[in-house]
Amino acid sequence: MKTTASPKAPLPVPSSDHLAERSRRARTEPMSVLPLGDGLYEIESASDHTYLVDLEGGRCTCPDHVFREARCKHIRRVAIEITEGRTPPPGEVAVDCHDCGETIFVDEDESAPFYCETHAIYPGDAVVDRETGDRLTVVDVSELRADAVEIGAVDTTVAEYETNEGYAGDVPVVGAVYPHARVARNGVVPSSLRVYVFPRTRLERAARS
Ligand SMILES: [Zn+2]
Ligand SMILES: [Zn+2]
Known part of the structure; x- marks a missing residue:
């Protein structure tokens, strides 16, 4: 018709x-x-x-x-x-921030620990060592795991190092320096310029000022 x-x-x-x-x-x-x-x-x-x-x-x-x-x-x-940000899009999953528990969306193939924007750390950021309370500056956030990186001087992995026993080995290592070199009578103390490596979870993002 x-x-x-x-x-x-x-x-x-x-x-x-x-x-x-x-x-x-x-x-x-x-x-x-x-x-x-x-x-x-x-x-x-x-x-x-x-x-x-x-x-x-x-x-x-x-x-x-x-x-x-x-x-x-x-x-x-x-x-x-x-x-509206209440459900992750395809390819992402909802996870909790390791430090504050806030729900965030990350790539499906990313592995823990996860951090929200407030608690993520990048080179140049100030962090606090949970063991000592010392403040350090991040120089590198590695892809390598704490149980795979050797500390040459003591012939052990970062994860096995005695003060790191309380932290999981399957987390990335973070390199950090103490922000101020220590200066003795005869000049800068060389060891104070060293980059120290930590399991990621041992360091906490310092409050932004
Ligand atoms: Zn339907
Ligand atoms: Zn957080």
């Missing part, structure tokens, strides 16, 4: 109410969103149904999507939660 519509007639948009309704429900209905990794999210609806959303594939296991191919309220909800 051929239909002719006047260009001035309002365009028929039969599904606009449905779309608006899905949008509203996506935002307001109680649902819990659990990121499973690999871009998958498990949604538990208020009616106690559990659905699986594949965000990048734009798929959901609910009837609305399976039978009507709709961008259902579950897919929308996952997108909303990501935009």
Whole structure:
């Protein structure tokens, strides 16, 4: 059947109410969103149904999507939660900051310990040694683990070094210097210019002044 519509007639948009309704429900209905990794999210609806959303594939296991191919309220909800920072985007996971417990999102393949922006350290930052209370300046945050780096002078790894026994070995090592070289009568004490290595978790970011 051929239909002719006047260009001035309002365009028929039969599904606009449905779309608006899905949008509203996506935002307001109680649902819990659990990121499973690999871009998958498990949604538990208020009616106690559990659905699986594949965000990048734009798929959901609910009837609305399976039978009507709709961008259902579950897919929308996952997108909303990501935009609002409440759920990690595909490729990232939610973890706790080692020092304060704040929830942060990091790459799926990153390994612990994790730090929020306040507690992350970079070269030039001031840190405090938890064992001695000494203040130091970071010169390097390594990718190498404390149980893999040898301290040449004592023939042991950073992790095995006696004052580091309370810290896990599978954390990165951090090189740091004491901020002021010690000066004796006959000049600078050479050992005070040395870079000392610590397990990352032994050092705590000093409060910014
Ligand atoms: Zn759905
Ligand atoms: Zn923190």
